[in-house]
Amino acid sequence: MEFRLLGPIEAWTATRRLDAGPPRQRLVLAAVAADAGRLVPIETIIDRVWAGDAPDRARHALYVYVARLRGALQDGGASPLVRRSGGYVLDVDPEAVDLHRFRALTEQARDPRTSDTARVAALRQALDLWRGAPLADVAGPWAERMRESWRQQRLDAAVAWAQAALRLGQGGGDGAGGGGGAGAGAVEPLIGPLTELAAEHPYAESLAAALIEALHESGHQAEALDRYTRIRRKLVDDLGTEPGAELRDLHARLLRQAGAPETPAPQPAAPVPAAAQLPLDLHSFTGRTAELDRLDAILEEAVVLATVTGTAGVGKTSLTVHWAHRVAGRFPDGQLYADLNGFGGADTVVTPAQAVRGFLDALGVPPRRVPADLAAQTALFRSLTSGRRILIVLDNARDADHARPLLPGGPGCLVVVTSRTNLAGLIAAEGAQPVPLDLLTHGEATRLLARRLGRARLDAEPSAVDEIVAACAGLPLALAIVAARAALRPHQPLADLAAELRDDLDQFDVGDTRGDVRAVFSSSYRTLSDAAARLFRLIGLHPGPDISAPAAASLLGVPVKEARTLLADLVRAHLLTEPAAGRFAAHDLLRRYAAELAAKDPAGERTAATRRLLEYYLHTAFAATTLQHPFQVRVPDPAPPSAGVVPPALADQAAASRWFAAEYPVLTAAVHAAATTGFDSLAWQIAWTLTNFFQRQGRHHDWIATQRVALAAAHRCGDRHGEAHLQRVLGRGHLALANYDDAHAALTASLELFRGLDDPVGRAATHLNLGEVHEAQGDNAAALDHAEQALALYRTTDRPSSLAYALNASAWYHIELGDPGQAVGHCRQALALQQKIDDRHGQAATLDTLAYAHHRMGVFADAIACYRRAVALTHALADSPNEAGIGDRLGDALFDSGDLPAAQAEWRKAMKIYDELTHPAADKIRAKLAARLPQGVTG
Known part of the structure; x- marks a missing residue:
């Protein structure tokens, strides 16, 4: 199948033209064929x-056009127009x-490396593909x-074809051949296409x-000179x-070869220097x-358009101007620069008409020659730059x-x-090469300060430098402002300056709008729609380092689809980044700016948004931990969520694990945020949901710190059930460390609380932890x-999982006290209960105990078999510590069975985890390897 865009839009099989439908449907075909083979x-x-005039049902209309095109392009087989995630692909070899x-x-x-003969043939073949105006x-x-861009590519190809053919016609390109020489027949075919x-x-x-040279080499000297006169006059x-x-050099050469006296073309009285x-x-x-x-690579690749994008203040202009000065010598026809001020106020934005007029002035066009309308000015600008080597910087679009x-x-x-938006349109339509600019690393930020203030001043106060770099969040503008303040106060300790930066954004101001972080951020913020601006402000209330679309939807109280659209708007404006798929973040200074803006919103709106957000995290985390541990001793279910809260549906334990891993830093921050904003009940409930994640991941210090905050919150709101559960959780955390x-004190307090609440399940669970x-x-x-x-208490309840857990614990202690036979009986009772209710966490623990009993009894084969079953279960459950x-x-x-290589392999696996x-258990295994297997590698 063949697709044609260089003329009317057509699709062909080997034998016939296919019906591509009405104009808009053909335009859909062209839109995917222009990027054939790519999504x-x-x-x-x-x-x-549709450009900016897309109807409300544009997607539906697109689906209709695509369906019709797919039917038209099937031709007895599968259609090459296929749907992929997020778009469509014309799945053909691009050269189709x-x-x-x-x-x-x-x-x-x-x-x-291509010879002129091959070059002429290739370019002639390329030019023969054109059937008129593209997309006609x-x-x-x-x-x-596209018409304008592709016509320019055709022009470039035609010139290159003619130049190669002329070199061949002149006997190898020495340029000495006279008119009508041996090469005349070789270059005669150039004249018609070049004239057209x-x-x-x-x-x-x-x-x-x-064209002039082709006319001359073909023996049409007079016509060649006349063609020069006409182009000069125009x-x-x-x-x-x-x-x-x-052109001037060519004209002079033709005059010399014709034997005519050289009459140089008049030159302007005041030649315009290169801009x-x-x-x-x-x-x-x-x-x-x-x-x-x-x-540099873009320049070497002969790319004609690049974009440098990033958030406000990230240094786009500094980078681009610095690089432009480095390579200015590669552009002998000049360097043009325009600050378009795209994010200034409406009265300060430089319009394309104003910018192009400035470029025409720089290129020496007299005011009386400048056309009145933008289209004509743009055409003139393109004509003047055609064939020249000019570097053009369009700053702040x-x-x-x-x-x-x-x-x-x-x-x-x-x-x-350069722009604060991602300029995806230029990348998609004009083939621009993107150069995204991120925040500076700590090392880069420190080097920037050293260049401004001197290495000696930084070396004298390294901790203050670290604090300054952290406060500036890697933003070059902020670092430059701080460096300017420090330079103006050479005797002020950097520690004093670092302390001032903790207060507010006023410290990042040197009295100039271009040197004021808040003003720079504000110019980006003003470009947002009302809905996107509201989301940006509310993100200032968000406690964590990043946010997902469902969380943003709850923060706003809107559907997830709408939140995704608004987040994409903020990413395009570089007020947010997307560091990982579906996760959105802003650097610290932008977050502080967003919080400043949010503080001006009505208090009731802020409180409602914060409640929705915290409820989103609580309800999703509660569902996730219930999925992962359906048989755990649970706190009471939380109250129903407020209107606008949209917790996602987690499909299974794996999805729950992924959600906890992604949201863990946010959840710990949410506990602290809830406890400091008056949402004490939400604070302790969120903290409880994290218990199993803390244990599985070995995050013991986070475990203790978070539970202490949560325990204080539960005490403030008078929730004794909450206090009882959190004292138990806190005791488990201390035990892990x-x-x-501390563990005994917390668990004893928990036991007393559960006793006062007449809660046998809570008492039994706490007894088991005290046993540990x-x-x-x-x-x-x-x-x-x-x-x-614990066993006696659980026997009065209908909790088979908990009863099995107590049986398993009792079995373990029987083994330690020298009675493994009693332990085997308890383990078998526990396993029967756990298998009946499919408690796989419990089965793994009981198999571990049963294996230990067999091991102590010297029945190594049974011990090894039970251990392997337990390891397989914990691995499937992603329970790394166990x-x-x-x-x-x-x-x-x-090892005790005599299989030393297998023992070494298992210890190494455990040590790696x-x-x-x-x-700390890793060092114990390392010591075991050194003691028991000294001949092995123990690192």
């Missing part, structure tokens, strides 16, 4: 087909599309832009030069400029090596349409556009006593 997002297709075949041939011709049968802004193209591009000097009359050096508009380079510029290298009218048409120029006295404390201290008799009390502990004991059983958890 084109639905939003991009809609933008290409004439546009891509044209580009491949021109790329082949550009290869310096459709209309719209995207089609117009010259009518389309009347100001293209490189094309005119090729340039002077229409543009107010003389021909460039290439050099770049702003001052920052002498203290440092870092950004990767981005500078990327820009608001969006793609702000920069588009200022893009030249020829390949010799390079344009770098071997803080036995006594066991850890070597008092197995006391541990067994607590386990037996997997490591059971694996360690499996190694012991293998403990190392990943930074668990």
Whole structure:
């Protein structure tokens, strides 16, 4: 199948033309064929087909067009137009599309290793693909832009074809051949196509030069000289400029070869020097090596358009101007610069018309020659830059349409556009190469301060420097402001300056709007829609380092789909980043700015938004921990969520684990935020949901700190059930850290609370935890006593899982007290209960105990088999600490059975898990390996 865009839009099989439908449907085909073989997002297709005039049901209309196209393109087989995640792909070899075949041939011709003979053949083949104006049968802004861009590519290819053919016609390119020589027949075929193209591009000097030389080499000397006179008159009359050096030199050579006296063309009285508009380079510029290298690579790849994007104050202009000065010598025809001020007030934004007028002035166009309307000015600008090597910096563009009218048409120029938005339109439609700019690393930020203040001053106060760098959040503008303040106060200790930065954003101000962090952020904020602005403000209330779309939806009280759209708006404006798929974040200074804005909203709105957010985290976390541990001793279910809270439905334990892993830093921050904003009940309930995650991940210090905050919150709100559960959880955390006295005190307090509440389940669970404390201290008799009390209590309840857990605990202590036979009976009772209710966590624990009993009885085969079943269960449950502990004991059983290599392998697996958890047990296994297997590698 073949697709044609270089003329009317067509699709062909080997034998017939397919019906691509009405114009808009054909435009859909062109929108995907232009990127054949690559995914084109639905939003991009809609933008290409409808531009800014998409109807409300644009997606539905697109689906209809795609369905019709897929039917038309099937032709007896599967349609090449296929749906992929987020968009559509025309799944064909790109060279099945004439546009891509044209580009491949021109790329082949550009290869310096290609001979002129092969170059002429390739370019002739490429030019023969054109059947008229590209996309000739459709209309719209995207089609117009593509027509203009592709016509320029055709012009470039035609000039390159003519130049190669001329070199061949002149016997190898020495340029000495006279008119009508042996090469006349070889270059005669150039004249017709070049004349036709010259009518389309009347100001293209490189094309005119090729045509004039072809006429001359074909023996049409008079016509060649007349063609020069006509192009010169057109340039002077229409543009107010003389021909460039290439045309003037060619004209002089033709006159010499014709034997005529050389009469140089009149020159302007005051020649206009090459423009050099770049702003001052920052002498203290440092870092950004990767981005500078990327820009260098773009230059070497002969790319014509690059975008440098990032958040306000991240240093886009400094980087671009610094790099532009570095490479200015590569652009002998000048450097143009325009600050478009796209994020200033409405009265300060530089319009494309104003910018292009400035460029025309810089290029020497007299005011009387400047056309009145923007389209004509843009055409003139493109004509003047055609065939020249000019570097153009379009700084601070608001969006793609702000920069588009200022893009030249020829390949010799390079344009770098900077913006706080991602300029996806330029990347998709014009093939711009993106250079995203991120915050500075700690090292880069420190080097920036050192360049401004001197290394000696920084070395004298390293801790203050660290605090300053942290307060500036890696934002170059903030660092520059702080460095300026420090430079103005050379005798002030940096520690004093660091202390001042803790207060508010006023410290990041040097009395100039360009040097005021708040003003810079404000200029981005003002561009947002009302809904996106509200979300940005509310993110200032969010406690965690990042936020998901469902959480943002609850914060706003809107559907998740709407929240995703608004988050995408904030990412495009570089007020948020998306550091991981579906996770959105702002650096600390932007968060402080958002919080300042939120503080001006009505208190009731802030309180309602905070409640919705905290309820989202509580209800999702409660569901997640219930999925993971359905048989745990639970606190009462939380109250129903408020209107607008949209907790996601978690499919299974794996989904719950992924959610906890992603949200863990947010959840711990949410506990503290809830406790400090008056939501004490939510604070302790969220903290309780984290207990099992803390234990599985070995995050013991976070465990203790969070539970202390939660316990105080439960006490403040008078929730004795909450206090009882949290004292128990706190005791378990202390036990994990071997803080036995603290663990015993917390668990004893929990037991008394549960006794006062007449809660036998809570009492039994706490007895089991107290047994664990006594066991850890070597008092197995006391541990067994607590386990037996738990057993007696659980037998009065309908909790088979808890009863099985108590049986297992009792069995373990029987083993430690020298009665493994009694333990086997308890374990079998426990396993029967756990298998009946499918309690896999419980089964793993009981199998571990049963294996230990067999091990102590010397029945190694049964011990090893039970241990392996337990390890497999804990691995499937992603219970890393228990997997490591059971694996360690499996190694012991293998060692005692005489299988030394297998024992070593199991110990190493357990040690690796403990190392990943930074668990102290890793060192114990390492010591075991050294003692028992000294011949092995123990690292």
